[in-house]
Amino acid sequence: MSNDGANNVPLTTPYKMGRFRLSHRVVLAPLTRQRSYGNVPQPHAVLYYQQRTTKGGLLIAEATGVSDTAQGYKDTPGIWTKEQVEAWKPTVDGVHAKGGIFFCQIWHVGRVSNSTFQPNGQAPISSTDKPLKPQVRGNGVDVPKFTPPRRLETDEIPLVINDFRVAARNAIEAGFDGVEIHGAHGYLIDQFLKDQLNDRTDIYGGSLENRCRFAVEIVQAVVDEIGAEKVGMRLSPFANYSGAADSNPEALGLYMAHALNKFGILYCHVVEPRIVELGGNFETPYSIGPMRDAFKGTFIVAGNYSRDDGNNAISSGYADLIAYGRLFLSNPDLPRRFEIDATLNKYNSETFYIPDPVIGYTDYPFLPSDIQMYKCAFEEKSILD
Secondary structure, eight states: OOOGGGOGGGGGSSOOOOEEEESSEEEEEEOOOOOOOOOOTTHHHHHHHTTTTTTOOEEOOOOEEETOOOSSSSTOOOOOSSSHHHHHHHHHHHHTTOOOOEEEEOOOOSSSOGGGGGGGGOOOOSOOOOOOOOOOOOSSOBBOOOOEEOOOOOGGGHHHHHHHHHHHHHHHHHHOOOEEEEOOTSSHHHHHHHHTTTTOOOOTTTHHHHHHHHHHHHHHHHHHHOOGGEEEEEETTTOGGOOOOOHHHHHHHHHHHHHHHHTTEEEEEEETOOOOOOTOOOOOOOHHHHHHHHHHHHHEEEOOOOOOHHHHHHHTTSEEEEEEEEHHOOTTHHHHHHTTOOOOOOOOGGGGSSOOOSTTTTOOOOOOOHHHHHHHHHHHHHHHH
């Protein structure tokens, strides 16, 4: 461990995000955990999120479906029914009891699904009818074979937009402080954004403006429903998750940054250009600098950040906040570990998505109290010396 005090650790400095006063810059990234049996949040989620809560810390909940057509993975939570809203409340209350700030990420997977997840065994919906090739998740877990999607008719799109609006309203009813619209990672919104996938000829396809129309109209609906100060959006213009790639990602990212400014939303959460696919970093000529410069709200970045990377990003002004996924999953006290530069637990990717309510979920150890006490005593001795 180093002897850096908290004041010398940029990640542990306070930050004001709209009306929220954050005590540090370390954000819990939205992490699919597949432990919401039957798409209903479970009591074991209370402990999981409470473990990762600090007073004044921002947590973003796992991706949460906006409708019965939004699902693509087993046992992911939803927020389209009254039962789901009520089931979220104990977890939200648990985070708030410890002083945390909690946003719900709302999503629709689009074509990243198969008929077994769909009502009446129907085909998944998408911007296109292009089928998705079978994939392997970054941890080696096979995803079920995908069913060829059905292209949404133009007059159906407002219905899907309304699903996002209702989901946002439900999230606020459940007690969340706000919502993050999932516009990244090859899911439905991203399927409209990317020109290598969106082959529509109506007002939602073709030009950059048209391809972004679906995303922008969702933001408009959600802002109108709950207020811009409670809305964030996640984007991955540079990635090609699930075959969603774009020929000019910098132009796409910049367009969306300017579009989001018109609504005055709270934050923009961007996946690093170096994260092209799950499971690794790649050299890239692209930069999120133009997006950072253009967007007027809080700017969050994610993408395999270490403690040093995060500190450098904050101190240089590259980002306001850093979202951590796997490291926060395996280190429930990650902000404290970053503060004192403590050793990190290693994550076990084999238990990321298993249904067990404890293993790989709430059983990662915290720092022993004696380490924290030793650190405090060491710093006090250094000051006296």
